[in-house]
Amino acid sequence: MFKNCVLVMIRNLIYATINILGLAIGLACCIDIGFFIHREMRFDFMHTELDKIYRVLRETGDTDNRRFTASCPPPLGPAIQETLPGISKVVRLMNPDNPSPVISYADKKFYEKNFYFADTNFLNVFSFQLLAGDRETVLSEPFSVVITESISKKYFGNHNSIGKILKFKNHLDLKITGTIQDMPATSSLQCEFIASFSTIQRWLGKAHLDNWDISMYSTYVLLEEGAAIQPVYEGKFLGIPAKQGERIHFQPMPRIHLYSQKDYRIGSTGNINEVYSYSLIAILVLFVACINFTNLATAQSLQRAKEVGLRKVVGAQKWQLITQHLGEAVFLAFLALVFAISLLENFSLTQNIFAIDAILNLRNWKVISLLCILGLLIGIMAGLYPAFVISSYTPDQILKGKFSGKSKSNFRNFLVITQFTVSATLLVGTFVTSDQISFLRNQNPGYDAEQIIVVPLRSDAVRKNPEPVKSILQKHPNIIQASAVGLLPAGPMGSSMFRVNQSAELQMDILWIDYDFIKTLGVNLVAGRDFSRAFTGDQNESFILNETAIRHAGYKDAQTAIGQPFQKVSDGKTIDRGSIIGVVEDFNFKSFKQHISPLVIRIKSWPTYLLIRCAPSELSHTVESVKAIIQSFDMENPFEYSFLDQKFDAFYHREEKRKRLFSSFSILAIFVSAIGMFGLSFYTANIRKREIGIRKVLGASEMNLLMMVSKETLSLILIANIIAWPIAYFVMQSWLQNFAYRIDLGFSPFILTICTTIALGIMAISYYALKLIRENPVVILRDK
Template sequence: MLKNTFLTAIRSFLKNKTVSLINVTGLGVGLATCILLLLYIWDEGSFDRHHKHGKEVYRIGINFGDFTAASSPAPMAEGFKSNFPEVLQSTRLFKYPMLESMVLKSEIDGELKIFQEPFGYYVDSTFFDVFSYSFIVGDPEKALQEPNTIVLSKTLADKLFVGEFTLDQTITLGLPEGEFDYRVVGVFDDKGLKSHINANFLLSMQNTDIGSYVEQENSWKNNNMFHTYIRVSPGVESHTVESKLNGFYQQKMGEDIQALGFSSNLFLQPLENIYLTSDLGFEVGPTGSRTLLYVFGSIGIFILLIACINFMNLSTAKSGLRAKEVGVRKVVGADKKQLVFQFLMESLVISLFSLLIALILVLILLPVFNQITDKALQYADNWNVMIFALGLTIVTGIIAGLYPAFYLSGFKPLQILKGVTLSSQSTVSIRKGLVVFQFVISVTLIGLVLVVQKQMSFMQHSSLGFDKDQQLVLPLQSNEAMENFSVLKNQLQNQQGVSMVSGGSVYPGIEVLQDWLLYEEGKTEDDVVDVIIGRASEDYLETLGMELIQGRSFTAAYPEMGNYLIINQSAAKAFDLEEEDAIGKILIMEWQGQKNEFEIVGLVKDFHFQSLHQTIKPFAWIPTQKPNYLVAKFETNQTATLLASIERIWRNINPSTPFSYTFLDQDFKRNYEKEQKTATVIFYFTGVAILISCIGLFGLAAFTAEQKTKEIGIRKVLGASTYNITALVSREFVVLVTISVLIAAPIAFFASGKWLENFAYKIDLGWNIFLLSGIIAVCVAYATVSFQAIKAALTNPVDTLRSQ
């Protein structure tokens, strides 16, 4: 029985080649889309799932009202562990401030290797009692228990050492304070490791470089620069622990903060949720977005629905071809159940053929998809997805074939064999409704693509308050490089193509870790303003092209390095200072019982130091002679030649520090990587949705043209033009797509508005964007249908009317 049903399904598939090909192509493209998106979703959802105690580990975040941080004060970890039995273990992670990478040196058999490596973190000795890492060499239970020890990733160990690796080898760490030796006590396997802590190497918190600083940090209200993690007892409710810890936290520092006019409270973030749900200030590394996964998942489901709709529409539209078959089968004894099973089997055969096409497409498209999403997805690593895809294929086959199966099996044999027409108004209405539903999805996606692209263009071309183009940034991440800043600056200023050179602790586009609570002279701590602090050397504002409104900048004409500030307009506004009266005002910062006075010497026009997601905040520059970054403004198109010259100068001045560089505009653009990735993926899959919808329209148009063959022939004989015939066939579909546009426009408007809420500075949503999306959809649909319409119009009427 099953074999006969399967063979009948194959024969039907081969007999109706055109319809079968359209269905297989549509379902194949839809399944390929779903598989690609499933691979991405599965990969994003697998972060931090490998930890043994993952479900009992939480990170502590601090909410300061208008700002929420992923970091916390230094004594919090030990304070919670010592006072709460529910907290079994705690550990801290520390990112060296304003240091994107560290210089690592290793010497094996007289060969010195020097690398500048990012993603290095200081951690407590309890780190591996909270987090689970697979060690290739060493013992995680003993690692980092001793001062000045380091644990490397396998990738980094292979770079630093040649041949078989052994423990206790020495690595020299280059920092702004000098060079420090660390002993290697372990290597962990980082292949396929997915964690929000994107560590390349881990350093013991007890050490000779920052160790003394860490030990003296015992304030609960200042220097929230540590990432604190706790492991609680199994079965303990997180909200119960959170309430207890927050009460203790308020006792320790609540009164001090409230005296400054601030309030804060802590909250717990489950470890397994951090990567997908956290987007706080001072994150350890880049994070994902659960919302983005919902968007991608929805796109995949909708595209598959569009493919299923194609199948249903074409199956019911072609019902007349199967009518006599159904009638004969019923006359010879087939019941409705058998017919339903037969038609569902045909649907499953088409789905399985589609899966084969989909797998081939995924194999071809996966490298491109990886490049778009910045992933390294593979079939072999995700068999769960493949099994899920097979299940999805079967479900898709059943869903796509269910309505046609019941529709076809419901024919009455007497009417069929008498030649009574089978079309019903309800069936036609359902088919039209499904076409409208298809294009509602497509038009909505087109609208979203246009909004996202317009917002991205707005962000890229908005005035940022500084000159981001042709700005070369050299990180001064070692003591050698920082000490030689002046020498390097002087030589680069004499380099042809370089117009200005300066330096700072930070530059626009990267995160600023330092802020001060300042209040104006004559006022009290009740009037403090939280001000972001950056350090700048001579000519910094001029090099970056920032506009000075009042006063002066830090230049060679004022070489003194006193307590001076250059503030932005937002800072002046926050202190209720008139711009013309701001110069000469004194701002006070209290630190450890001492008042530190700073004179305002300059006022700069507001600039976007951070992305357009965030509003411009009060900002102030203080002078420095040892910046962390050198910024060089260049005016030449021969970038490669200039970089080669700068690298030679660098190596002569800083032989022990690797040369690395970046461009300011590229760094600022990285703030929008998530949005750019979203825009690109939506753009491509919108094209897929339109393609599948048009495949369905193409099939329905061919069927309509076939039904109207004789009508078209008669009209041509009576003098109808090709345009008239084309309009006759196309009119119905254009009307349906137009209805889709009217329904999709408000949906796209609402979805776009929700997405734009993520930006402090954004475009205005106008009707023209959604009008354009509608015009695009109508034109594409008309072009698709017109092909069949023109083909029918050009057919010789003698051929179509010969039988009459």
Template sequence: MIKNYFKIAFRTLWKNKGYSAINIFGLAIGLATCLLITLYVTDELSYDKFNEQAANIYRINSDIQVGGGKLHMTQTSDMMGAVLKKDYPQVKEYTRIFSSEGAKLVKKGDSFINEDRIVYADSSFFNVFTLPALEGNTKNALDEPNTVVITASTAQKYFDATHVVGKTIEVKINEATIPFKITAVIEDIPHNSHFHFDFILSMKNVNYEWGQYTSHNFHTYLLLQPGTDYRAFEKNFNQYIVNYVLPYVQQFIQISSIDELRKSGNMLEYSLIPLTKIHLYSDYNYELSASGNIQYIYIFSAVALFILLIACINFMNLSTARSASRAKEIGIRKVLGTERKTLVTQFLVESIITAYISMLIALLITYLVLPLFNDVAAKTLSLADLINITILPFIILLPVLVGLLAGSYPALFLSAFKPITVLKGNAQTGFKKSNLRNALVVFQFGTSVMLIIATIIVYSQLHYIQTTKLGFNKDQVLVIDRAYALGNNVNAFKNEVLALHGVNSATVSSFLPVTSSSRNDNTYSKEAVMDMKNSIDMQTWAIDYDYIKTMGMEIVQGRNFSKNFGSDSNAILITETTARLLGYTNAVGKNIYLPADDPKNKTMVPIPIIGVVKDFHFESLRQNIGPLCMRLANSSGLISFKISNGNANDLINQVENKWKALAPAMPFSYRFLNNSFDEMYRSEQRAGTIAIVFAVLAVFIACLGLFGLVTFMAEQRTKEIGIRKVLGASVTNVVAMLSKDFLLLVIIACVFAFPLAGWAMYNWLQDYAYRISISWWVFLVAGTAALLIALITVSVQAIKAAIANPVKSLRTE
């Protein structure tokens, strides 16, 4: 019996090659989309789960607001972890990660190599995280200063071997070169980790003298005892603030309780985030590596499901539409005694076989497009990732599910035919009257229209980001990283490059707008006595005399720093937002105050405001512009050059030659500021690209099904078309007759799709403080595009039917 099912199924597929091809190809595209998204989602959901104690590891996050300045970040004070472990038995272990700023260079031979993935960590780091050692003992590898743990690939890179414990490697951080003894070699950190390090230096080398509960510079992780409710444990943070943070804050600010701070509109809160949720759920600043976004997981999964449903709908529609061609076959089988359940089984077997053939083609499609998908999604996925214990059952069972889903209705529909009726030639397939079929077509095109709208809005927001006025000029700014490597030659290098043709201005600084540069926050006071009403927390940037000019910023009040004023070394520039938060309409000439460095000295140092800079976006457009000030200070982190349009490559070569003349052993590294700006929105660009691919696929599959339906409808109405042509109907009349019902369904699809897509994209845009408004033309363009695509699809086959010779269809009448 089973063998017979298969023989009939393959015979039927071969007999109806055209329609079978439409079904198989449509399902293959839908299944390939599912496979790609399954690979992507599985990889995203796997982050940090390789850690054996992942279920009990949490990171502490901080939310601080003082006078309008907001900090939403992944860092805490250096002492918080130790205090929590001492005071609360629920804390089994803690560890800290510290990433220093400035140049990070490692010596190989006679020259240095730029290395970004260098951090400091406690010895307990390896007690918390699962990072197996290939050589050495990680348990005490970082107990002593000047020790380092490196990864296997790093050992190969510098020593061409992994057995390197006991050897020394020189690391230059800022201006000091320190020899570190290698105490362990670990396996490379897996790609699905929220941090990626090549060098883990001993925390004993960190010269942090903050000792302040309000100085947040460390990523702190807690390993809680198994079974601990982390939400319940978070309630202890309030007591930590009262016992440790508040007494320190009271040395600077007149405040009686933490409630007073909160009632004044300010905030100091700590929270925990589970390790396995950091990659997808964290929206905190200063992550150790780029994060994912759980919203995109939901969106991509839903879209993949919709595309697969569209392909299944094609199968259902074509199968039921072509029911008349199998009516007599069914009638004869029933007369010969075949039971209905046998017919249902036969049709379901045909559906499942079609789905398995489609899956084989889908695997081929996935293999071919996976490199392109990796480029778009920034992944390193391979087809081998499908062959694992998690995904393999999905691949095996998905065709069965698809076959049952797509084949159930046609099987029940066809098997319900009454043999006497169909053998008399009176089977009513109800092509035009099938409400279910019409509803399915509406669903197909509704989904396609929603994807078109989403694509338009994503790209419109990206265009807005690219073209909005930022308050500074990001174009033609050449940035030289790690200027620390020049040592005392920073100004000499700057002046030599300034002399080159095409270089207009230059600045040395530690901070740049809209880049991953670190931030430096200080709490200032409007008055000489600091309390909750007068205080404001804001970023403080160290700049030089030429910074404002080079960045293309505008002074709207007062003046810039000038070498003609010796007192400017103690002066400050503020932004418009800062002036507004301070309550000043004319801030120039006013003072703001900064506490003395020594907590025991409660003197407030006055700092005169000499100018107000027009607001500029120094962080992502997802965030409102916050308070910022700039102070004149020596720095050697970054050198930025404003260059003219022209042959940038020649100029870069000249700049590199100047660098090598002054620092021959140091690596030369550069970037353009506009590229750093673009990097901030790389996830949106990837989402936009994936959205447009999905939209094209959805429209294509929907049109594929529509083409099949029109083809079959034209076959069914061949004689009617012939009679109409004999009676004088034009090609246009025939095309209109065949097209109007389908175009009406597309219009109905638009009616349902417009509000749903508008609501979904409105919510997506809420992630941006600065965003576009959704205009009516977006819906007009999407609806018109869907109608035109459907019209072209229908018209191709309708015209073919309309121009056919009517004699051929009527000669047997």
């Protein structure tokens, strides 16, 4: 059997090569996505009590502006444990990453974004492997810290790190009491430093931990054995100070990674919709490859008809012929599988082409077994119909030349239409995704984010009084303006409750700035005035709102709001009281995937970032000058900078990833369809060889003959596009609904798709068609 399969493959090398190449591409896609899905679905499975761990989420805001956040006030954890039955343990984590803290040991200083403070029982809830130290006591004392194995090597090499002292933010000494194994890539928690929670009280004070208005803690609960918990509780029931409509949700930990498009979450997350869409696309590409396989094998069956007839004459049974041809199909499928594995291992398709994270483990016996079963199933499924077709011919029909491939031709046409329908649908998705991302990137955010350098402020002296730094910076000829802010416009945004007059409380985002922010970013003031040092009350008693906030507050226009009283409230009590002094044009401080939220702008002391607007010329020299100026004020911390527009670009990373994936799979699907069409054109040209020879003798031109050969194929591609258009329209229109600002789905993606598929179809069939058309008709007719 094996020898026969090899001989048949060699005799039909063109068909075999096309089949193996097409199927290998489809299998590579499917295997790669399979590993990706397995990784995504197995997040956090390292925890032994995973089914009993829940994360706390808060639902806040008014009816028209509901929002979910994974960030909680520090007293919420203890309140939950005291109020709800069945709670075994509560763990709070706090990441002081605004900006990343500097950690130092001797002459080594690094900014560490994965630094967390955690409750004492952190390692009793989460099953991370402790390499050194006592699990019960490593986090029990103030100023103690547990580090990962890689951090230990980073700071101490191969020396023992236990008992060593790390300096946090240049002034807190933390003693290393334990070392844990690096957290797996499939953990939703990615901590490299875990400092004791009691350190926070010594550092920030007990009042900080009792403050319900601070929301910067992630909270997890571990249930007792056999206990259950409701998914949602009203905030008042848990003893939370009365906040309008606040509710507490408990999210099972296995759902965190794929169902967590929440604000202020820990770490990056996946998306269950991406898992579904990637799975579907991979299956479609494999389906296209299998269609190729079936189509070419069916076409080839007509060329092998005489072989089948002779085998039947000498006594071959139908089941023997079916077994033989299924064996050939399975043999080719396994060759394609080997080629697919080679592609995955040698060309890093996951990262380089598909832009997705997958852990390829192609040497595990379970994986190998599954791949062998996959190869066997695909070989049988793709080869079953051609095997029945080729075994159904009767010897007298074959040997007399009276058999017809018309019904088989109809089936092949159906498969070609199906192939190109899938390819065209993916291609429309590629064009629409590309257009939407370009649309988002070209939107006017309401200010100019170009040439703005962002510098984190880590020196307490500079944060207390940033004006001297700003003054020197603004004397530089290439620096236009500088401003100090509490939070970045492109970063996580805090929110608070506000009251207009004596009306209901409204939740609004809050942006803390200095006197020069509006000038630095070029935000347009539509009514009232900017903050000014000439008005002493602006520090504590003045508010600037955006246009959306004015509408939510019920004012008919911006001018009407100027001078109106405005209050910041908490627990129904007024914290700050003042008036609205200005209204700015709506500017987008988040992604354009979201509607612009109501925004309150206030003056803040102790800022955390400098925004420096520079002239576009000699930008690298300007950065060096900024570095020198900053370091003259802060010699303890390494200089760090970024650009504001890059932070906005990060908003669209997921969409860029989707665009790249769509593009990759569309190209592969079109390529597989095209090489299949190339193989079919070889068959078609041979079948119509005599007809072409006669027509050429009768005076038909090359163009007429090419149109004759191409007409059927182009008709099939046109039909495929007509079928694909409504499918693609529905799918992409649904996807666009995820964006607050989106393109109108016009005709251009569909026109581009039909032009692309027809052009590729013509290219695929032209080689053999032109080769045959240009052949001497005398030779053709003599052979036939």
